[in-house]
Amino acid sequence: xxxxxxxxxxxxxxxxxxxxxxxxxxxxxxxxxxxxxxxxxxxxxxxxxxxxxxxxxxxxxxxxxxxxxxxxxxxxxxxxxxxxxxxxxxxxxxxxxxxxxxxxxxxxxxxxx
Amino acid sequence: xxxxxxxxxxxxxxxxxxxxxxxxxxxxxxxxxxxxxxxxxxxxxxxxxxxxxxxxxxxxxxxxxxxxxxxxxxxxxxxxxxxxxxxxxxxxxxxxxxxxxxxxxxxxxxxxxxx
Numbered sequence: 001x002x003x004x005x006x007x008x009x010x011x012x013x014x015x016x017x018x019x020x021x022x023x024x025x026x027x028x029x030x031x032x033x034x035x036x037x038x039x040x041x042x043x044x045x046x047x048x049x050x051x052x053x054x055x056x057x058x059x060x061x062x063x064x065x066x067x068x069x070x071x072x073x074x075x076x077x078x079x080x081x082x083x084x085x086x087x088x089x090x091x092x093x094x095x096x097x098x099x100x101x102x103x104x105x106x107x108x109x110x111x112x113x
Numbered sequence: 114x115x116x117x118x119x120x121x122x123x124x125x126x127x128x129x130x131x132x133x134x135x136x137x138x139x140x141x142x143x144x145x146x147x148x149x150x151x152x153x154x155x156x157x158x159x160x161x162x163x164x165x166x167x168x169x170x171x172x173x174x175x176x177x178x179x180x181x182x183x184x185x186x187x188x189x190x191x192x193x194x195x196x197x198x199x200x201x202x203x204x205x206x207x208x209x210x211x212x213x214x215x216x217x218x219x220x221x222x223x224x225x226x227x228x
Contacts, residue, residue, distance in 0.1 A: 004155070032215045043117065043204065043219035044156070089155050093215025100169065101146075101215060103155030 006104035023090035031092040117220035131193035138207030
């Protein structure tokens with residue numbers, strides 16, 4: 001079956017540091033890939049997405065590139081802020097399985113001033 | 114537009130008691146999902162509806178869990194009887210076929226504690 005593996009956390013960074021959260025996946029076919037973010041006390045919300053190989057999703061300074069050859073979708077940000085502290089989930093949606101989604105276990109990011 | 118609404122936000126019950134969660138999706142969204150999220154893990158799908166029809170309930174423990182989506186709008190997830198291991202956050206999400214491929218909109222969740 002499909003699976004998503006995320007870099008284990010928690011991750012603690014100082015403000016303005018560079019962020020990378022690794023994500024690799026296993027899937028049949030050509031899934032769409034997503035990063036969701038969950039702030040304390042809130043539901044998951046979409047951060048960015050990519051629907052085909054070599055696509056780059058970007059939002060709020062975050063970026064991730066769909067790498068089919070390495071089955072990866074790593075999340076990056078050049079300069080994190082305290083407000084970026086949250087849990088980040090990598091996910092895939094398998095269109096060959098009627099859009100069934102699989103989520104990683106999440107990576108907790110804490111940014112200190 | 115209003116987001117996905119869930120209630121209650123928190124629920125504490127004793128084991129063997131019944132419990133129900135309610136979800137109202139974003140208006141116009143025909144697909145509704147119920148997920149289970151254990152502490153430190155990602156959401157795991159329990160059931161997915163397309164309008165009124167449950168199209169994927171393979172992960173729903175049918176001996177104690179049930180769900181319904183009458184009229185294809187809001188939905189209720191029930192557990193009867195609850196067990197200690199059911200303590201978790203229950204998430205509802207919705208999506209529209211016309212939107213981003215596979216993107217889902219999540220509610221804040223219901224945190225269930227079974228004592």
